Amino acid sequence: MRLLIFSMLSLILMILDHRFHTTDAIRSTLSIVVDPVRYMVNLPTDIKEWASSSLVSHSTLEDQNQTLKTQNQLLKAKLQKYASLKAENANLRGLLKSAKKYEDKLEQVLIAEILSVDLDPFRRKVVINKGSSHNVYIGQPIIGSQGVMGKIIHVGPLSSTALIITDANHSIPIQVNRNNLRAIAIGIPKNNRLEVIHQPNNVDIKVDDLLVTSGLGCVFPYGYPVGRVIDITTNLSLPFARIIVQPTAQLDKNREVLLVWPNFGGNKQSDCRGPEEES
Amino acid sequence: MAISQRQGGFIILLSFVGAFMLSIIDLPIWAEEIRPQWVVLVLIYWSMALPQRVSVGFGWMIGLLLDVTNSTILGQNALALALVAFLTSHLHLRLRVFPFWQQAIVVFVFVIIYNLIVLWIRGISGSAPNIWLIITPSFTSAIFWPLVFIFLRRIRRIYRVN
Numbered sequence: 001m002r003l004l005i006f007s008m009l010s011l012i013l014m015i016l017d018h019r020f021h022t023t024d025a026i027r028s029t030l031s032i033v034v035d036p037v038r039y040m041v042n043l044p045t046d047i048k049e050w051a052s053s054s055l056v057s058h059s060t061l062e063d064q065n066q067t068l069k070t071q072n073q074l075l076k077a078k079l080q081k082y083a084s085l086k087a088e089n090a091n092l093r094g095l096l097k098s099a100k101k102y103e104d105k106l107e108q109v110l111i112a113e114i115l116s117v118d119l120d121p122f123r124r125k126v127v128i129n130k131g132s133s134h135n136v137y138i139g140q141p142i143i144g145s146q147g148v149m150g151k152i153i154h155v156g157p158l159s160s161t162a163l164i165i166t167d168a169n170h171s172i173p174i175q176v177n178r179n180n181l182r183a184i185a186i187g188i189p190k191n192n193r194l195e196v197i198h199q200p201n202n203v204d205i206k207v208d209d210l211l212v213t214s215g216l217g218c219v220f221p222y223g224y225p226v227g228r229v230i231d232i233t234t235n236l237s238l239p240f241a242r243i244i245v246q247p248t249a250q251l252d253k254n255r256e257v258l259l260v261w262p263n264f265g266g267n268k269q270s271d272c273r274g275p276e277e278e279s
Numbered sequence: 280m281a282i283s284q285r286q287g288g289f290i291i292l293l294s295f296v297g298a299f300m301l302s303i304i305d306l307p308i309w310a311e312e313i314r315p316q317w318v319v320l321v322l323i324y325w326s327m328a329l330p331q332r333v334s335v336g337f338g339w340m341i342g343l344l345l346d347v348t349n350s351t352i353l354g355q356n357a358l359a360l361a362l363v364a365f366l367t368s369h370l371h372l373r374l375r376v377f378p379f380w381q382q383a384i385v386v387f388v389f390v391i392i393y394n395l396i397v398l399w400i401r402g403i404s405g406s407a408p409n410i411w412l413i414i415t416p417s418f419t420s421a422i423f424w425p426l427v428f429i430f431l432r433r434i435r436r437i438y439r440v441n
Contacts, residue, residue, distance in 0.1 A: 002334075006339045007362075010339070010342075010361070013353045013357070014358075014400065018404050026353060027350075031347050037296055038303060
């Protein structure tokens, strides 16, 4: 009898969750109970990291300092070029009377740490240690140092869950960097890759093309690298080419990710909401 | 949860916290695929040892927490764990007198049932996984069952949970 009642209860919950997405309050309340367990699991790694950062020798620190200085020099040199390019770009756009203004304001970012990965072997998800108390919102993009990693799907008070771009339920609007061809890439969780879908067999995409976010759909900001094409199979008996993409972000090696608060060219995010996107 | 008037509710909760931690810890991919389902094992033990305390409702709550931890659809683990708790507490008298290997076979069947329910719900909600990946965790769960059983029985006797 009780089994029946509880089964009905879970059925109702599942329908509410899957069809109407109205259970976020329950989820974030319950995650208060679960979060301490997550932090406890993470404790040994935290201690190890703390120890290794506070107990390093003087010479290691010096070495590290030297490397960082060199790196900083290099990055600064690159940035100079970037500044002149930016000015040139603005000039040219002005000449063309282009409507699109270059956004000078950089996106706001916050570093988050991955608490746990891949709880479910069939999916690609990570839990990070920032939540609604840090203004994280559902649909927020996260990026790694090398490229886009995914977006937030559940937010708790102290932690949130992100769907990685190689999850089967994740799709990301992209464009080819070489010729601005727009497309959608969906995830292949099995070997951590993506596939560009619905492109005809004669599409102008080559192996080694860089794909970047197109900014359409108003989830991911424009211009972040997503991946490189590694394989194109054209089978004339099939309607579409099979285009496999290797993500540039090191999806299973990063421990730290960046949360991004994008600005969509001055538009509010609510202004450019397209058709309901898949989450 | 109104279990404070009886002894050792804290120990039961603690064992579940341990099981959750074991099921969250990062493992390499190959180990991920054979990770025993600790929470199910611990639930089976308690609803076999103390069916009057740990039963359908308790299993349901634990399942809901597992759903939040795994960020799966709310209610899928809850349903599956409620059913496992129901089956175990129904058969607890018979299970208690079984030798280890026979218990392990029953546990294998229960974990398979649990995985099947989760699989069905995932299939309905549109992300059906590889079917082999439900066999291996069930198998390792059954292998780890005697260990879990001996360990928890020890703890139950030391702290007189009843």
